[in-house]
Amino acid sequence: MNTSNQEASPLTSAATNSKGQRLSPSALLEYCDHKIDREALKTLAGQSILHPRQFNRRSVVAIAQLAALLESRNVEMDKPLDGKIAITAFFEASTRTRLSFESAVLRLDGKVLSVPDGQVTGIAKGESLADIGEMFNTYGDVVIMRHPDTNCLDEISKNLQRPLINAGNGSGHHPTQALIDWYALLKWRPELCRSDCPPEKRVHLGIIGTPGSMRAVKSFVRLALMFPGAVKKITLISELADPVGLDLTEPIEESAIELEIINDVQEVLPELDVVYVNSIAFLGDSYRKLDARYKLDAGSRLKSGAVILHPLARNDEVSENLDETEHNLYFAQAAGAVFVRQSVLASVLDRLDRISGLGES
Amino acid sequence: MNTSNQEASPLTSAATNSKGQRLSPSALLEYCDHKIDREALKTLAGQSILHPRQFNRRSVVAIAQLAALLESRNVEMDKPLDGKIAITAFFEASTRTRLSFESAVLRLDGKVLSVPDGQVTGIAKGESLADIGEMFNTYGDVVIMRHPDTNCLDEISKNLQRPLINAGNGSGHHPTQALIDWYALLKWRPELCRSDCPPEKRVHLGIIGTPGSMRAVKSFVRLALMFPGAVKKITLISELADPVGLDLTEPIEESAIELEIINDVQEVLPELDVVYVNSIAFLGDSYRKLDARYKLDAGSRLKSGAVILHPLARNDEVSENLDETEHNLYFAQAAGAVFVRQSVLASVLDRLDRISGLGES
């Protein structure tokens, strides 16, 4: 194998967060005896990543394992995405998500065609998404798209023949963000990857937000429902009477996990092991900001050892005075994003055999 | 030759359109006995590509041949643009054209400096194009520019010492688009590349649009006039009394091809072998949309075997219900864009010797 040792590159050597919990990827790898579920990853080859329903507990864990291997530095890579071009088509601007994907592509030695703001650069002036998909067929090998319309995936897929990665479709889903959220949880507590997680390690999950209209929250809940052995209860905290939304109704009914909906965060906060918060303002101009009573700060009655997740960017719903505390898992969560996206891209583009340490091929 | 076999890269392996006619590049190559006119390509070395008058039938065919070789996958390349930086300077936004050029550069292992929207990113705030040209001298090796002002080429050329590729100058020209149009025609019917095309293969060309004010149409006609052995007649269909414009008057007079101008598309449609359509709305804010009677759909009285060309993006002047028909050559046309631009870039940057299969050097 003509390898380029990752140790030579400080890219991975110091890729850790500045504050809050610092999670070692080794813990997860050791918990799995360094065996990565390559078969589960191979099922993604050539596939589009559109909706969290495409995953199951096994593939979520496998993606996290490969992300951990990549983050661990203990890996040799032979330019995994050499000769591949990824198109980042952001019709709804999001520098954070775009740069995260582009960094993942570049670190795997792929190339990037970037559309930082499809709405203003004229790409969509009157042109149909179907025609744009036809165009992308000959420009690149994989398309990473964010778009404000929930129906965008069907539209572009009319002609697109390349794998499509959904980086957020309107009020639909944001599947790779949910994978990132779960990577953070699995690094934090590797026992959660088991179907029979020890009872004392199982978590009570609190979610401040509205999965029905917030795609990142919705995708996170969708994956959480795949971990009945690890999640003992989900509490949705929302000011709305029905925050769940149609898309989750059936998965919730079919899951063995108890789900309750309450209005007052104070009521349940001291019981939660994991608190997931999102920033409404970032979901679109028509959304309100989170009400003041749902905001968390260092004075909030968080359980000892409880951790906060936030997909970022944040406004003031999670105070900066929490950054230096043990509750801050959101910085570690953000620090894992590039590795999870590398894991997804190497799998989708079928280049796992260029990454050593993945076991038999 | 230290080669990187293109077969390893799916970039070229499946770079075909989803619908309509799928054109094999092999047909053109075989028709030419796989002999590519390398001498014609070498005349482009170090040259700017500003105006279609720089080409002739021989060089148009040679560029198409190299594009076909690149599209055929039966080629080995030694990083043709290694160490070269292309600047894509789009003072008028066009994601389609910009990405097409950038994809071409990246596939030849060149690098890109991208200015997605020069009008809003401050590059042109008060600064002269001459000064911008001076700046580009030290930033890159070739400049690919689109600009709303027709005079932009003279302005930037005051100081620019690098080859300049005109990707659309106001109501001027768009020479590489015309090369792409002709690549589609030559793949579709290779006999058209001959000066003595068999009579039954010669085409009656219909053009719906106004070459005088539409640069893509103007450039296409300019190249068409270089193929008197292949084009038996050109019919311009326009609502204007004089759609031709000054720039084409002399070439039309000097050409052996008959050119007629009519107002009613229905009158001539059943006789046309090739129908070229453009979308007025994309040419600038002050242009009108095409009148409804000029629109084509699956019910239009197209001749059997007739093909439609459109430089895209389209609005509704070519209905999506034509996409699945044999008349749809516009998707194949779009699919050839990246290969034609690779062909031009490798020639201009004088790196033909890094592409195998081009005959003696």
Place this chain on the structure above:
Amino acid sequence: MNTSNQEASPLTSAATNSKGQRLSPSALLEYCDHKIDREALKTLAGQSILHPRQFNRRSVVAIAQLAALLESRNVEMDKPLDGKIAITAFFEASTRTRLSFESAVLRLDGKVLSVPDGQVTGIAKGESLADIGEMFNTYGDVVIMRHPDTNCLDEISKNLQRPLINAGNGSGHHPTQALIDWYALLKWRPELCRSDCPPEKRVHLGIIGTPGSMRAVKSFVRLALMFPGAVKKITLISELADPVGLDLTEPIEESAIELEIINDVQEVLPELDVVYVNSIAFLGDSYRKLDARYKLDAGSRLKSGAVILHPLARNDEVSENLDETEHNLYFAQAAGAVFVRQSVLASVLDRLDRISGLGES
């Protein structure tokens, strides 16, 4: 050493200005007996470049020497920034500066994550610069930032753990521009790099502008004060009573260089060896344009042999009719920008050992 000979790349071979003085980098290298002060460069390894006070005469000269080596083509490089990602985060748009940095990164075989316009792409919508810095930790290896707020450096540095290069912070500083200005002066007259410059080579420096509110001017003066052996006098020409500003008061007091402030450029113009001009309009919307009496053209009473510096972009404060004259050092100055930034990046990212001709390692 697995080298890629730069001679193969026309990037450096013709990287010279089209008009005005053409400066050979060899003169500076020969003046220093081709000995580059590697120790001075090594002090920059891992450092952020925020303020000109971080430099001294020795390091300014060393950076210029390495820039000259890179510009001279007489150098072999082993992909100095291989595996490194630079993030160009421009919250205040500046295509000139952004492309210059990106070109420098690409020429050293690094990779780029580009944020062409942070203000409009949503990166800053409500998100703190501290959170953005945290994000950048895991996305890249060095951050190059321009921002309209003078306090931005402190803000982003709260969490950022990667070297930060200040590409302009509000009315603060623009240190790499000042290095570029001095690179031009040292190429023009290599004797200026000495602490004991021969008297007849010492220069009277005139500066048309307001260092107190113009960051490029301020940074240039700050470096000039480090060259008391070369600069015999600085004359500030401004319509303001106190153009100096707080940041420069102490350095001026401590410097051995005489500094005078006058209002009328005509009074001193015939005595100046170097005239530094800036374009106020480019500093922000709230700044006025330079008054007509401060404008220079071919009719201005410039001393024979005097040279004009301008960080560009310019409006009309330096007339284009000066471009063809010997006074035009500003085009040569601009042509050196990419080499100086390469010099800084290779030093900061500690990859000097991948550039041959730098002496012992």
